[in-house]
Structure formats: structure tokens, C-alpha cells
Amino acid sequence: MTNAIEITDLTYRKNYKTILADVNLTIATGRVVGLLGENGAGKTTLMRLLADLAKGNHGNIAVAGATRGPQRRANLSFTEHLQGFRPGMKLREVADFYAAVYPDFAAQKYLDLITFLQLDDDLALNQLSRGMREKFIIALTLARQARVYLLDEPFAGIDSMSRKRIIGSIIRWKQPEATMLISDHYVTEIAPLLDEVVVVKDQTVVAHKSSEAIRQDFGIGVEAFYEGIYEGEIHDDEL
Amino acid sequence: MQFDDKVPIYYQIKTMFYHQIIAGELAPGAKLPAVRQVAVDLTVNVNTAQRALSEMVTEGILDAKRGRGNFVTEDVAKIAALKHRLIVQDVAALYTQLHALRLDDAAVVQAVQTYIESKGETS
Known part of the structure; x- marks a missing residue:
């Protein structure tokens, strides 16, 4: 089976500054993967490179087998901060735009999602709280029938009820063959959701492990594993 | 359910069901929820829920009936x-x-x- 994501020898510089260096990462189809790292570690840049929103890297990127930018974009669903939409635009109108632009946007799935997430799509973008905004991004992103979904810090700064709803919607609506990459910098609440974790540190991927293997082999939680890597308590030869 | 993040989640799910079976909350012959429903109820990954149920089938405590789901064994x-x-x-x-x-x-x-x-x- 084709892997969902294959990155080989990826290096990316912007304004003479190295953002990512020598990244190698293979993610199998159907997994839910946590992309963990401190702010500024390069998580968002990695997602933007996968989605062909950042360009000019060295090395190869394949998304569900596709290497060229436009095909990669067609294979993955990524909603970056709802930029480019008028603040007064209603959610319904944004969804209509998505339906027009993306052939894989499933209108019924979108309606099911906003109902489950308790969103009123008659509201305008500038009427949304932080949590509602994240929920709306989730609804738009998951409503597409893509091979790979990228969720960039969907739980940052939102209340616990919204977080539970979002996690519930991911479990409920992820098709078995779909792959999901979720970035975050604190992990405990989403740990039971993750098949695997990828840790980004010092501009590269330093660890990639199954969450159950972390619990089994190290006898520690995903959060402790992640912190252990950042604090230098877990060394390369132990991974 | 609150999981201990230091212990494999599939193992904790198995233990939870085993306790329910022994306590009689899940009687012999009772049908378990579908994998996805277990995942949703416990807020865990579907693959993790699947692994827990598969191991219970392998251990003979659940009977997997094709197309109908998983049932608690009637072998007391x-x-x-x-x-x-x-x-x-x-x-x-x-x-x-x-x-x-x-x-x-x-x-x-x-x-x-x-x-x-x-x-x-x-x-």
C-alpha cells in the first residue's frame, strides 16, 4: 500500500534561515499521528510544505504517492486559519465557497459535523469565539473526503468542552483509510487519540514512535516521552 | 473513562471489559458495541479499540460473529x-x-x- 506521507531528505530555508533540515518521515495509511514540538520548532512549516503552501524546499515530499504540488494539494485537506475570507462573511458562505472549490467537499458531512460540534452557520466569522473558530475549521477540514488531513494546533487556547467535541468528531468521522496529522505542544488530553507521535526539535524530526510502544517499552506516557526528549533525558540510542 | 497514560490503552480497555464481564454487567451472550462506538465512548483511537477487541476474541472471551459483531462468550x-x-x-x-x-x-x-x-x- 502507498504510504500516506513520505518525506525524504527535506531541507527548507527562508530568508537565509534554516527552518527544517534533513527531515525524513514516513507515515503509513490510516494512522492518527501527533506532531509534537515547541512553538517555532517547524511544525506549521512542515504542514505548509506538505500542502504546497510553502515552496522552495530541497528533498522529496509525497502525499498518498503524489509528489507534484497540485496533486498533493488535491490529496490533502488543510485549512490554514481561514485567511482570505471577509470577516463579515457567514459560515454558510464560507462552506459554499469550499463546496465550489473542492470537488471532494461533502455537503452532508459538513452539516453533520456542524450539528455535532454545535455550530450555528448563520453566524459571521467575526462573531466567532476562539473555540467556535477552531470547531469551524475542523468542520471544513473533515468535510472533505481527502486521503490526508492536517490539523494545526486545533486545541490551542480552547475550552475543554470544545476540545472534547473536536476529539469526538475526529474519532467519529475519520474514515479508516484516512490519515491524520495533528500538531500540538501539549499532549495529555489527546494522547489516547494518537496511534503514533512524531517529535520535531532543532529543525528536524528526532523521534517517531507508536504511542502504545512508548507505554509498553518505556513505561511512561506520551507527554513524559515528549518532555524527556526535549529535556535530553531520552537519548537517540534509546529510540 | 480516565486512562493511565503510562499503561498501553488497549490493555486498559481489555481490563475494563473483563471486569464488566466478571461482574455480570456484560452477561454471557451480550453484544458489545461496534468498534467505532467503543472508540467514541472511551475517546480513544479506533485502531486501539480494535486491538483490545481482537485480543479478547483471541483469548476466547468474545465470540466474533461475522457481520453481526462481538458477543460475550456463553461458555461460563x-x-x-x-x-x-x-x-x-x-x-x-x-x-x-x-x-x-x-x-x-x-x-x-x-x-x-x-x-x-x-x-x-x-x-
């Missing part, structure tokens, strides 16, 4: 054996912990005895 001997296994496991853990506190066998029995006799008084 298997459930009795499971109960025995869990009791031994829990007693072994207690015994190991008390031994680590340098209690000898007689003292372990005494400690358990004293606990049982006194627990009615405090509550």
Missing part, C-alpha cells in the same frame, strides 16, 4: 477461568508490593486479615 467455564486469572493477577500485585515492604508471608496474611476486620469500622 471460560469466564470462570478469566475471573480466576484476574484474581491471581491482583493478589500477586498486592503480594509483591507488601513483600517489597519486607513483610513475610504470615505478616501479609495478617495485614489483609486486619484490613478486612477494620474496614467496616472506619467507613
Whole structure:
């Protein structure tokens, strides 16, 4: 089976500054993967490179087998901060735009999602709280029938009820063959959701492990594993 | 359900179902929820829920009926054996912990005895 994501020898510089260096990462189809790292570690840049929103890297990127930018974009669903939409635009109108632009946007799935997430799509973008905004991004992103979904810090700064709803919607609506990459910098609440974790540190991927293997082999939680890597308590030869 | 992040989640799910089966909350022949429903109810990954259920099938405690779902075995001997296994496991853990506190066998029995006799008084 084709892997969902294959990155080989990826290096990316912007304004003479190295953002990512020598990244190698293979993610199998159907997994839910946590992309963990401190702010500024390069998580968002990695997602933007996968989605062909950042360009000019060295090395190869394949998304569900596709290497060229436009095909990669067609294979993955990524909603970056709802930029480019008028603040007064209603959610319904944004969804209509998505339906027009993306052939894989499933209108019924979108309606099911906003109902489950308790969103009123008659509201305008500038009427949304932080949590509602994240929920709306989730609804738009998951409503597409893509091979790979990228969720960039969907739980940052939102209340616990919204977080539970979002996690519930991911479990409920992820098709078995779909792959999901979720970035975050604190992990405990989403740990039971993750098949695997990828840790980004010092501009590269330093660890990639199954969450159950972390619990089994190290006898520690995903959060402790992640912190252990950042604090230098877990060394390369132990991974 | 709150999971202990240090212990494999699939193992904790199995243990939870095994306790429900032994306590009779899930009777012999009872149908378990579908994998995705288990995942949603427990807020865990579908693959993790799948692994827990598959192992319970392998261990003979669940019968997988094609196209119909997973059912608690109607073989009560298997459930009795499971109960025995869990009791031994829990007693072994207690015994190991008390031994680590340098209690000898007689003292372990005494400690358990004293606990049982006194627990009615405090509550």
C-alpha cells in the first residue's frame, strides 16, 4: 500500500534561515499521528510544505504517492486559519465557497459535523469565539473526503468542552483509510487519540514512535516521552 | 473513562471489559458495541479499540460473529477461568508490593486479615 506521507531528505530555508533540515518521515495509511514540538520548532512549516503552501524546499515530499504540488494539494485537506475570507462573511458562505472549490467537499458531512460540534452557520466569522473558530475549521477540514488531513494546533487556547467535541468528531468521522496529522505542544488530553507521535526539535524530526510502544517499552506516557526528549533525558540510542 | 497514560490503552480497555464481564454487567451472550462506538465512548483511537477487541476474541472471551459483531462468550467455564486469572493477577500485585515492604508471608496474611476486620469500622 502507498504510504500516506513520505518525506525524504527535506531541507527548507527562508530568508537565509534554516527552518527544517534533513527531515525524513514516513507515515503509513490510516494512522492518527501527533506532531509534537515547541512553538517555532517547524511544525506549521512542515504542514505548509506538505500542502504546497510553502515552496522552495530541497528533498522529496509525497502525499498518498503524489509528489507534484497540485496533486498533493488535491490529496490533502488543510485549512490554514481561514485567511482570505471577509470577516463579515457567514459560515454558510464560507462552506459554499469550499463546496465550489473542492470537488471532494461533502455537503452532508459538513452539516453533520456542524450539528455535532454545535455550530450555528448563520453566524459571521467575526462573531466567532476562539473555540467556535477552531470547531469551524475542523468542520471544513473533515468535510472533505481527502486521503490526508492536517490539523494545526486545533486545541490551542480552547475550552475543554470544545476540545472534547473536536476529539469526538475526529474519532467519529475519520474514515479508516484516512490519515491524520495533528500538531500540538501539549499532549495529555489527546494522547489516547494518537496511534503514533512524531517529535520535531532543532529543525528536524528526532523521534517517531507508536504511542502504545512508548507505554509498553518505556513505561511512561506520551507527554513524559515528549518532555524527556526535549529535556535530553531520552537519548537517540534509546529510540 | 480516565486512562493511565503510562499503561498501553488497549490493555486498559481489555481490563475494563473483563471486569464488566466478571461482574455480570456484560452477561454471557451480550453484544458489545461496534468498534467505532467503543472508540467514541472511551475517546480513544479506533485502531486501539480494535486491538483490545481482537485480543479478547483471541483469548476466547468474545465470540466474533461475522457481520453481526462481538458477543460475550456463553461458555461460563471460560469466564470462570478469566475471573480466576484476574484474581491471581491482583493478589500477586498486592503480594509483591507488601513483600517489597519486607513483610513475610504470615505478616501479609495478617495485614489483609486486619484490613478486612477494620474496614467496616472506619467507613
